[in-house]
Amino acid sequence: MADGTETIVTRFAPSPTGYLHIGGARTALFNWAMARRHGKNGKFLLRMEDTDRARSSTEAEQSILEDLAWLGLDWDNEPDVPRQSDPDRLKEYQQKIDQLKAADRAYDHGDGNGAVVFKMPDHDIAFDDIVRGTVTTPAGQIEDFVIQKADGFPTFHLAVVVDDADMGVTHVIRGTDHLTNTSKHIALQQALDLPTPTYAHMSLTVNPDGSKLGKRDKAKAARKAADEWAKINGQEKLLTWLCDAPQRKKQDRQLVEAFLNKENDDVTIAQFVGEALGIHLPEINVRDFRASGYLTDTLVNFLGLLGWNPGGDIEDFGPTPLPFLADHWDIKRLVKADAKFDRDKLASFNADRIKAMPTEKLIDAVWGHEYIRLALHNRFQRGRNDPMFATFCATYQERAKTLNEFEEQGRFLLIEDEDVTYAFDTKNVKKVMLKGEPNGFDALKELKDLLTDLPTEGFGTKTHELIQKLSEDRGTNMGKLAQPLRVAVSGSTVTPPIDATLDILGKQKTLDRIDNCLAQQPQQ
RNA sequence: GCCCCCAUCGUCUAGCCUGGCCCAGGACAUCAGCUUUUCAUGCUGAAGACAGGGGUUCGAAUCCCCUUGGGGGUACCA
Numbered sequence: 001m002a003d004g005t006e007t008i009v010t011r012f013a014p015s016p017t018g019y020l021h022i023g024g025a026r027t028a029l030f031n032w033a034m035a036r037r038h039g040k041n042g043k044f045l046l047r048m049e050d051t052d053r054a055r056s057s058t059e060a061e062q063s064i065l066e067d068l069a070w071l072g073l074d075w076d077n078e079p080d081v082p083r084q085s086d087p088d089r090l091k092e093y094q095q096k097i098d099q100l101k102a103a104d105r106a107y108d109h110g111d112g113n114g115a116v117v118f119k120m121p122d123h124d125i126a127f128d129d130i131v132r133g134t135v136t137t138p139a140g141q142i143e144d145f146v147i148q149k150a151d152g153f154p155t156f157h158l159a160v161v162v163d164d165a166d167m168g169v170t171h172v173i174r175g176t177d178h179l180t181n182t183s184k185h186i187a188l189q190q191a192l193d194l195p196t197p198t199y200a201h202m203s204l205t206v207n208p209d210g211s212k213l214g215k216r217d218k219a220k221a222a223r224k225a226a227d228e229w230a231k232i233n234g235q236e237k238l239l240t241w242l243c244d245a246p247q248r249k250k251q252d253r254q255l256v257e258a259f260l261n262k263e264n265d266d267v268t269i270a271q272f273v274g275e276a277l278g279i280h281l282p283e284i285n286v287r288d289f290r291a292s293g294y295l296t297d298t299l300v301n302f303l304g305l306l307g308w309n310p311g312g313d314i315e316d317f318g319p320t321p322l323p324f325l326a327d328h329w330d331i332k333r334l335v336k337a338d339a340k341f342d343r344d345k346l347a348s349f350n351a352d353r354i355k356a357m358p359t360e361k362l363i364d365a366v367w368g369h370e371y372i373r374l375a376l377h378n379r380f381q382r383g384r385n386d387p388m389f390a391t392f393c394a395t396y397q398e399r400a401k402t403l404n405e406f407e408e409q410g411r412f413l414l415i416e417d418e419d420v421t422y423a424f425d426t427k428n429v430k431k432v433m434l435k436g437e438p439n440g441f442d443a444l445k446e447l448k449d450l451l452t453d454l455p456t457e458g459f460g461t462k463t464h465e466l467i468q469k470l471s472e473d474r475g476t477n478m479g480k481l482a483q484p485l486r487v488a489v490s491g492s493t494v495t496p497p498i499d500a501t502l503d504i505l506g507k508q509k510t511l512d513r514i515d516n517c518l519a520q521q522p523q524q
Numbered sequence: 525g526c527c528c529c530c531a532u533c534g535u536c537u538a539g540c541c542u543g544g545c546c547c548a549g550g551a552c553a554u555c556a557g558c559u560u561u562u563c564a565u566g567c568u569g570a571a572g573a574c575a576g577g578g579g580u581u582c583g584a585a586u587c588c589c590c591u592u593g594g595g596g597g598u599a600c601c602a
Contacts, residue, residue: 015602052601115600132529141527142598149600156602176529180597201529204595208535212595305536305551313538313550335537338595342535345552355565398565409563428562467561478561486562494563 008038009170011045012068012075013160015052016061019285022341023175023205023213025071026303029325030173030202030334032073033304036326045167046075048083049160051153056085067286072296072322082167084159093154096162096192097147105191106147116148118157118188125183130200131334132176137183145184161185165194173200173331200331203307203338213341218281219265222273226260229277242276282343291371293403297321298350307335319356351401363393365403372407379414388504395500412490413504417512420491424522428493432483434522440484441521447481448514451507459510460503467498488517 010031014024035042046068050056065081075081082089097116100106109115120143126136147158154162164172172182179201189196207213230238238260243253251272259269274281283289289299300321309315310328317324354362367376367384380386392413396406412420423429433440447467454462467485471478485502486495489510495501502510 013602017602049602055601109600111600113600117600135528137528146600151600153600155600160602175596177596178602179528181602203530206595302536307536309537311538315537315551332541337530337537339537340535342552345536348552351565396564399563432562464561471561480561482561492562496563498561 006038006041007168007170008035008042009045009168010035010043010173011047011164011167011169013047013049013163014064015049015055015156016057016064017052017055018060019287020064020067021213021285022283022289022303025067025286025299026205026306027174027202028068028073029071029300029303030308030329031171032075033325033329034171034173034331035076037329043076043168044074045077045169046081047163047167048081048085049156050083050085051149051156051159053085053151053153063287067290070290070296071286071300082163084154084163089159089163090153092166093148093158093162097154097158100147100191103191109146109150113150114148114152115146115150117144118147118184118191120144120184121187121190125186127182127186127196127199129179129182130198130331131336132179132201135179135182137180142180142183142187147188157181157184157188161188161192161194164197165189165192169197171198171200171331173202173334175204176201177204200334202334203336205306205341206338208340208342213284216265217284218267218270218274219259219262221279221281222270222277223260223262225277225279226273242273245276248276293369293371293405294346294350295353295365295403298346298353300325301353302346302349306339306341308333309335316352347401354400354403355398357397359390359394359397362397363390366393366406369403369406371404375407375411375414388506391500392504395496395504399496412492412495413501417509417516420489420513420516422487422491422517422520424520426492429487429491432487432493436480440487441518443481443484444488444514444518447485448511448518451511451514454507456507458503459507460499460501460505463502463510464497464499485514488514 012024012028012031014020014028020028032044035044046065048056048061050061061083068075084090084093097106100118101108101116104119106116106118109117120140122139124136124139125142126134129135145157146155148154163169182199182201186196188194205213207217211217226238226242229241233241239253239257242256243251249272251269255266255269256273258264259266259273270281280292281288283292283294286299297317297320301317304317304321304325305315310317310324310330311333357365363384366372367389376389380389380392382389392410393406396410399409400406407414424433438446450466451463454466463485467478467481470481482498483493485498486493489495489501489505505513
C-alpha cells in the first residue's frame, strides 16, 4: 500500500455534455485529494470522455475546466487534457478492438451495422474494492456488451480501459453507479492483458427525498411554484402572468405551456418560470452554486464531508480546506451509504465562512460577485474603496448566508428612494406606524426636523445617539423612534442597526425617504 | 423480472474492521432561555437515532442469519 514512495495516479474523466455536476465535483475532489496526499509521488489527471459525439461540446469542456479551477483543483496534465475523440486515440482504440476480434474475444454485432461486441468470459470476475470489499460477479451474469458503436467510435467501456492503462492510472475513485461497469472493465483488461487499477466505489449524493440529484429538480421546483401560484391566483391567469408581464423578458408561450405540462424539463424555461415567480431553483451544478454566492472553500469543505470525513468530530477544514483535505485524506474512510444533500447545512457552512472572512477579502468577494455586481456598482459610485461600501459589507457579513444575500437583504439600501414601497397593510408596519399614541407618523415628523439639523458627517451614528438620548429622557423604548425610521427608509420593520443603516444611506436619502413615507400616509 | 449494494438522531455523520471506555458523541435543522431599538449574530440549554426479528457471547450499535426498507445496474449514455 501507500508507503510514501509508491506512485499514485488518479484521474477525473467527465463527459463534456454540460456544466460540472456537484456530484462530479465531489468525485474530482476525492481523486485530487488521493493524488495530493502522496505529494510528489501523486498525480491527478484529467480526461474528456467525449465518445458521445451528439452530446459533447467544447463549450461544456471549457466550463468544466473553469469550474474545477474555481474549486481550486489543479491537474498534472495541464494544458493538454486528452480527449477520447482525438484521432490518435481513436487509432489506438481501433487497434485494441482489432486485437480483441483477432483473439476471438469480440465479434461483429448481429445487425450488421458495424458495431462490435465484446464477449464476456465464462469465468467469475472478482476484485477487491476499497469501499465494498471483495466484489464477485458470477460468470454469465453480465451480457456481452458493445465496445464499438455503429459510428465507429468506441463506447465508454473500451475507451476507459485503454486510457486508464495508457495514463498509468493506479486508483479509480468513482460512484457506485459504476460498480457493475467495473466487472466489465476488468474483463476487458484481462482480455487485453492490461493492469487492473485499485477501485473505490463511493456512495452517491442524492436529494433530500432520496431521488437522484439532477437537472429535473429545477423543473420540478419551478412547476411546484407555478402550481402554488395558480392555486392562489387562478389557473387561467398563470400563463398570462408568466408570459405577458411587460417588465419581464419574453418567453415563448407555447414552450412555457409545454414545460408546465411536463412535456420537457428545459432548464432555461425552468429558470424563467422561477424568476417570474420569485423563487430560487435548487442548485445542481457547480455553476449554480457559484451564481448563488457560495464560496469555493465552503463547497470544498462541504463536499469533503459528503461520504467522507477525517474522523473524530472534525467538520471544519479550517481556513484552507484543500490542503487540509490533502493532508488528512484516507481512502479507507470513504462512507458506504448514500448521502442526502443538505442545503441548509451548506448554507450554514457558507454563513460561517463569510463571518470568518477578513474584511478586505470579503469586500473583494462581494464587489466582484457577478450576480450582484450591477446593483452594487450603481450604488457605490466611489467604487470598491467607498467607505460606505465597507460599512455595507461589514453590516451584512453577520447576516448573509450567501454573497447574493448581501444584495437581497440590503436591497433597500441599493435602490432609488422613489422605489421604496411601504407595506402599510402588513401587520408589523401597521403596528409601528398607525397604532399607539403618538403613532409612527407623528414620531417621524418630529424626527425629521431633528435630523435635518444633524451634520452630514457621521449621520447614522449621530442619529443613533440622538434617539438614544431622546428615549432616555422620555423613559421610553428606543423602538418608539427607531422603528418608524426603519419603515421610512426601508419600507419594512426589519433592517440592520439604525446607525449603520443610515451611515450607508446618507443624510440626504434618509430625509428624502422620510418625506416620501410621510406623503404616503394612509387615510385612517 | 434478474443481479448487486446499503441501513446510527429529521439530515450529514463519529463509533463498527480489532465486541465492554456508548443507557451512543459532534454538526445542520428544530424548540426554549439570555443578549437586543427591529432582524440577525453570539452564548446557554432541551428534544431527538443504533430499522425489526433471531442467533453467537459473560457482554453487541459493533460478529452471523432472516425480514423489511432504500439505492444502483440491467443502453450502439457515460
